[in-house]
Amino acid sequence: MPVTIAIIGRYLYIRIFLIMQNILKVTDLTKKFGRLIAVNHLSFSIQKGRVYGLLGPNGSGKSTTLGMILNVVNKTAGQFQWFDGQLSTAQALKRIGAIIERPNFYPYMTARQNLQLVCKIKEISGDTITEKLQLVGLSDRQHDKFKTYSLGMKQRLAIASALLNNPEMLILDEPTNGLDPKGIHQIREIIKKIAAQGTTIILASHLLDEVEKVCDNVIILQKGRKIFEGSVKDMHLQNNWFEIKAGDMRRLQNLLNESPLVSQTENLGNIIKIYPAHNDVTGSDLNKYLSDRKCYVESLIKKQPRLEEEFLKITT
Amino acid sequence: MKSFLQLIEIEFFKIRHHKLSRFLFSAYFVLLSSIALIAAVKLKIGKLEIHLAEQGIFNFPYIWHFNTWIADFLTFFLVIIVVSMVTNEYNYRTLKQNLIDGLTKKEFVLSKFYFLVVLALLATIFVFVISLILGLIYSDFTSSGIIFKDLYFLPAFFLKLLGIFTLIMFLGFLFKKSAIALGFFFIWTIIEGIIYALLRWQLFDEKTASTLSRFFPYTAMKNLLPQPITRLSAAKNIGKQIGEKIGEFDGIPILSFLIVVIWIGIFVIISYKLLKKRDL
Numbered sequence: 192m193p194v195t196i197a198i199i200g201r202y203l204y205i206r207i208f209l210i211m212q213n214i215l216k217v218t219d220l221t222k223k224f225g226r227l228i229a230v231n232h233l234s235f236s237i238q239k240g241r242v243y244g245l246l247g248p249n250g251s252g253k254s255t256t257l258g259m260i261l262n263v264v265n266k267t268a269g270q271f272q273w274f275d276g277q278l279s280t281a282q283a284l285k286r287i288g289a290i291i292e293r294p295n296f297y298p299y300m301t302a303r304q305n306l307q308l309v310c311k312i313k314e315i316s317g318d319t320i321t322e323k324l325q326l327v328g329l330s331d332r333q334h335d336k337f338k339t340y341s342l343g344m345k346q347r348l349a350i351a352s353a354l355l356n357n358p359e360m361l362i363l364d365e366p367t368n369g370l371d372p373k374g375i376h377q378i379r380e381i382i383k384k385i386a387a388q389g390t391t392i393i394l395a396s397h398l399l400d401e402v403e404k405v406c407d408n409v410i411i412l413q414k415g416r417k418i419f420e421g422s423v424k425d426m427h428l429q430n431n432w433f434e435i436k437a438g439d440m441r442r443l444q445n446l447l448n449e450s451p452l453v454s455q456t457e458n459l460g461n462i463i464k465i466y467p468a469h470n471d472v473t474g475s476d477l478n479k480y481l482s483d484r485k486c487y488v489e490s491l492i493k494k495q496p497r498l499e500e501e502f503l504k505i506t507t
Numbered sequence: 508m509k510s511f512l513q514l515i516e517i518e519f520f521k522i523r524h525h526k527l528s529r530f531l532f533s534a535y536f537v538l539l540s541s542i543a544l545i546a547a548v549k550l551k552i553g554k555l556e557i558h559l560a561e562q563g564i565f566n567f568p569y570i571w572h573f574n575t576w577i578a579d580f581l582t583f584f585l586v587i588i589v590v591s592m593v594t595n596e597y598n599y600r601t602l603k604q605n606l607i608d609g610l611t612k613k614e615f616v617l618s619k620f621y622f623l624v625v626l627a628l629l630a631t632i633f634v635f636v637i638s639l640i641l642g643l644i645y646s647d648f649t650s651s652g653i654i655f656k657d658l659y660f661l662p663a664f665f666l667k668l669l670g671i672f673t674l675i676m677f678l679g680f681l682f683k684k685s686a687i688a689l690g691f692f693f694i695w696t697i698i699e700g701i702i703y704a705l706l707r708w709q710l711f712d713e714k715t716a717s718t719l720s721r722f723f724p725y726t727a728m729k730n731l732l733p734q735p736i737t738r739l740s741a742a743k744n745i746g747k748q749i750g751e752k753i754g755e756f757d758g759i760p761i762l763s764f765l766i767v768v769i770w771i772g773i774f775v776i777i778s779y780k781l782l783k784k785r786d787l
Contacts, residue, residue, distance in 0.1 A: 224786075261607050264786040284609035295604040297595075300524045311517050312608045314509070352608075 220269035231415035244402030245395040247412035288353030289362035294345040298338035323351040343374035360391040433465040514618035535584040565645035568657035572735040574638040575664040593679030627668040663731040670728040673774040727766040
């Protein structure tokens with residue numbers, strides 16, 4: 192009897208513990224526009240404290256998915272749950288901050304006035320406005336009308352607006368769209384700062400190196416389907432290779448092909464490309480293997496594909 | 508669900524800084540006040556001098572009918588405010604942002620509707636005050652019984668305004684562009700006229716046509732404020748013929764009020780349903 196209680200207790204504890212971690216859970220979410228299936232039975236979950244990249248080419252369903260979870264687009268099928276069903280979407284929206292597509296504010300009102308309005312809608316006091324404006328570097332332009340803002344400033348104001356209620360989760364849809372490198376860098380620094388404070392972030396983008404630099408986890412969409420979900424590290428580890436050069440290239444290649452460390456080699460003329468048998472194979476392993484057989488290496492480089500190439504590979 | 512006051516506050520905040528709306532609002536009230544200038548008009552036709560105020564247009568209780576009808580001509584100023592406060596949210600894409608920030612679609616529509624109620628109310632109160640003052644100055648009869656007779660023109664005025672506002676609000680949601688919404692509104696008033704003409708001349712007679720057309724949205728609203736001109740001579744003569752019926756005017760039937768109230772409800776509800784159905 193006490194054993195049963197212990198088992199049930201532990202089960203419940205784990206369930207509850209896991210429950211508290213899930214800020215958003217999406218199950219089988221689908222959206223059809225007539226015959227076009229924009230989002231196709233999509234499922235994923237977002238856990239507290241991590242930075243997720245929602246990656247996909249244009250038209251892969253990123254914005255539509257975000258639209259659905261934010262109650263702006265009506266779903267065709269499937270469901271999603273905020274804070275593990277503890278809150279309705281309307282209540283959840285008050286605890287998160289989101290920016291979709293372009294920053295949308297009233298052009299005839301100043302930045303501060305726009306933020307004041309958002310505070311009224313979110314039913315919070317306007318006390319945080321000054322701090323957030325400072326965070327995004329717009330304090331000295333806060334009394335200027337929104338229509339006078341450059342694109343970079345508009346994006347920054349949008350981020351400030353999403354942060355007003357100190358949200359537990361931040362959803363950013365292409366926040367660096369249309370910005371020059373300086374603007375992109377600024378936004379990225381702000382995002383990193385926010386992530387460091389423990390805010391969960393979903394960053395939707397088609398910019399791969401952006402996701403690479405900022406996110407821990409990535410969900411890749413293509414044509415409305417999820418084709419990859421995992422950590423950014425996992426994505427990289429999938430397909431390392433090595434490039435190697437030695438005096439006697441033919442002997443080198445033969446030795447490598449015999450090795451259990453190697454699954455495949457490719458002779459590219461002046462170097463040989465090695466596809467390791469598994470992800471744990473290190474350069475040292477290869478080096479030792481070859482030197483044990485008295486084959487001495489001239490150069491050996493471990494290569495990680497740029498996320499770009501990964502991405503293109505996965506999506507074609 | 509936010510309270511009435513919260514929603515009104517949000518709407519007022521949005522409009523407060525909108526220069527065009529503020530201008531139209533001020534212009535409306537300034538022009539409304541200038542109804543008083545009609546009092547100063549003296550027409551000279553040959554040897555005949557007519558001082559309008561002396562003609563009794565500002566007599567109680569006729570003044571309630573006359574002033575509300577005249578004030579109605581200025582409604583267009585307010586209509587522009589109404590259409591822009593809905594279509595701007597589409598143009599600036601702030602509707603989407605409001606929803607993402609946590610305003611529900613129901614709260615969004617209600618905040619607009621509550622604002623329209625307040626707008627119509629302000630206009631009505633203003634007309635009441637102006638008319639009261641003008642009446643006290645110019646009316647030949649100022650016993651309290653006469654002053655407060657026929658006050659039903661004021662709720663009629665309020666409902667007509669609110670009716671037009673909600674109709675325009677709905678068109679704003681439907682077409683998302685102010686020019687199209689207003690254009691459609693004008694065309695619609697003409698269409699109602701054409702249908703009435705068909706009913707009257709082609710299909711039925713005047714009585715049936717009137718009975719049917721009073722249910723059309725715009726016609727119903729128009730019926731709340733029938734024109735007062737034909738009553739004018741009677742108002743002038745009231746001093747000579749006390750005891751006679753005032754013109755041939757029987758008041759505004761309750762049914763007219765009811766029809767407009769129902770149309771107001773319909774327009775608010777379909778605005779909400781439209782918003783719900785759409786993918787923004």
